[in-house]
């Protein structure tokens with residue numbers, strides 16, 4: 401695994417689509433060949449650009465898997481509607497070029513391995529399109545903790561995806577709102593049903609879910625990292641489009657506001673107000 | 675060195691600058707481009723005290739452009755002087771500080787605090803469409819523009835650029851008012867007020883409802899306004915609005931702009947400033963322009 405990648409500068413360049421498949425209704429999995437992979441960490445994202453002058457802004461997409469040596473990144477994304485940038489991405493075929501910028505954001509910090517080895521149990525939670533970034537995190541935790549210490553909890557509205565990818569990396573729990581699989585309801589219902597506990601939580605998903613998890617972490621005094629989302633223009637911290645509220649005055653903004661693209665997207669649950 | 679320009683008394687090594695608010699204070703984009711190569715870095719707007727800006731979402735994509743309603747979030751002039759100016763001083767480029775305010779006194783306080791700072795020019799933003807008071811309120815009436823310009827000019831230790839709003843009936847009226855008030859340079863255009871509705875969520879795309887339109891979509895409007903303004907005043911103009919590639923910048927210069935700023939394009943091409951610079955120099959060679967002077971306003975003179 402790559403250490404001290406915080407210093408790595410992002411670049412914008414063309415990458416090549418290695419392959420792409422539809423893995424659920426409106427959900428696509430794309431492998432891309434790019435040396436951006438060399439310096440990437442779990443929880444970081446790339447800006448993906450549509451080759452269409454009417455859609456100029458980047459689509460921020462999390463890294464689902466990183467193959468440092470092979471120069472390959474995997475992204476898993478939802479086509480949000482017709483005539484969108486993500487719909488254009490979904491039409492790309494193997495061998496075609498795609499413009500990306502990255503790696504961006506801070507990612508999940510796993511550099512303090514010795515400290516992380518003290519963790520008794522970790523709970524990695526993904527909700528909806530927040531599921532993909534948790535895969536690389538789960539994978540990397542397998543180099544730090546034993547499999548039985550790693551609990552993976554994924555929540556979906558209806559159709560599930562990436563289940564077979566997760567199952568080797570920890571004990572997998574599923575919640576679906578329509579009850580098609582696992583616990584009927586949300587990830588919080590699954591935590592109740594299986595009485596899950598942890599001293600460390602990582603989560604990415606809709607803000608409602610993150611809010612509930614933040615509350616749970618506070619009540620149970622566990623360290624909790626949340627990956628947040630907001631509309632972005634620059635993706636590198638310059639335009640101030642993507643701010644969230646922070647508990648303390650941030651040194652860059654000189655306000656109780658942080659930039660999700662640059663200071664995040666991963667924050668300690670106690671440092672942000674969501 | 676043939677691309678050297680002068681903005682009032684200040685000489686820039688080339689005409690390429692950054693548009694305020696799209697480049698922070700240069701730090702983020704210094705990871706992509708060598709700031710030493712830019713004619714000037716124009717900083718994000720700074721006010722007398724920290725401003726929180728608007729609620730999110732603050733931006734929305736539109737056809738060939740974007741809307742923003744950042745609302746001039748900034749750390750305030752004291753933090754800016756402490757951190758941003760020392761950062762930029764490490765580079766061999768001119769520093770242009772964009773100044774914003776809600777009242778005339780706000781502007782003057784910032785200008786005063788910058789008096790003994792190592793910055794080269796001040797750009798006075800009287801054209802931001804995203805704040806309720808100040809900003810554009812000053813920029814839409816010729817008398818307002820004249821008054822602010824004169825008041826700022828009186829106390830400013832650096833030459834001043836007045837940044838004009840395109841959201842007016844006649845850009846030449848406000849341009850003449852700024853010149854009469856003592857502006858050394860004009861810059862235009864700021865963003866055009868616009869709107870977008872998210873039909874799936876059935877709500878405004880921006881929390882602020884309206885925002886400023888920027889990017890390639892506005893270039894023809896910006897170019898027309900720069901041309902009209904160049905015909906109306908005799909002070910230099912910094913042209914901006916949708917400049918993304920060298921050809922765009924060349925159009926602005928031929929229409930009468932002395933300098934050019936790259937804004938929204940940085941967001942989707944972080945190398946845009948340098949590409950624009952290299953392309954302008956290439957164009958000058960190709961069309962035998964020995965210096966910028968011979969190229970500025972060429973289509974007006976010939």
Ligand SMILES: Cc1cc2nc3c(=O)[nH]c(=O)nc-3n(C[C@H](O)[C@H](O)[C@H](O)COP(=O)(O)OP(=O)(O)OC[C@H]3O[C@@H](n4cnc5c(N)ncnc54)[C@H](O)[C@@H]3O)c2cc1C
Nearest residue numbers: 457459460461462476477478480484485486629630631735
């Ligand atoms: C840090 C981060 C990581 C993300 N990771 C993933 C991921 O791994 N998989 C995935 O499917 N989605 C992810 N998203 C959400 C994804 O960015 C949006 O779904 C996507 O930008 C929508 O683009 P579009 O072309 O479908 O929609 P359009 O409607 O065409 O988008 C218009 C504009 O709005 C922006 N936008 C629209 N929705 C969102 C949103 N929810 N968040 C941010 N910008 C938005 C677009 O980037 C674009 O600039 C992530 C968002 C962030 C901030």
Ligand SMILES: Cc1cc2nc3c(=O)[nH]c(=O)nc-3n(C[C@H](O)[C@H](O)[C@H](O)COP(=O)(O)O)c2cc1C
Nearest residue numbers: 693694695719742799863864888889915916937938
């Ligand atoms: C995100 C964003 C923030 C901006 N902030 C400022 C600002 O602080 N002060 C200012 O004078 N103009 C600001 N502008 C306007 C730009 O400087 C420029 O005038 C305008 O965007 C047109 O140029 P462009 O099409 O190249 O972006 C901002 C524009 C954008 C897109």
Ligand code: FES
Nearest residue numbers: 633635639640661
């Ligand atoms: S997207 Fe520009 S600061 Fe985050």
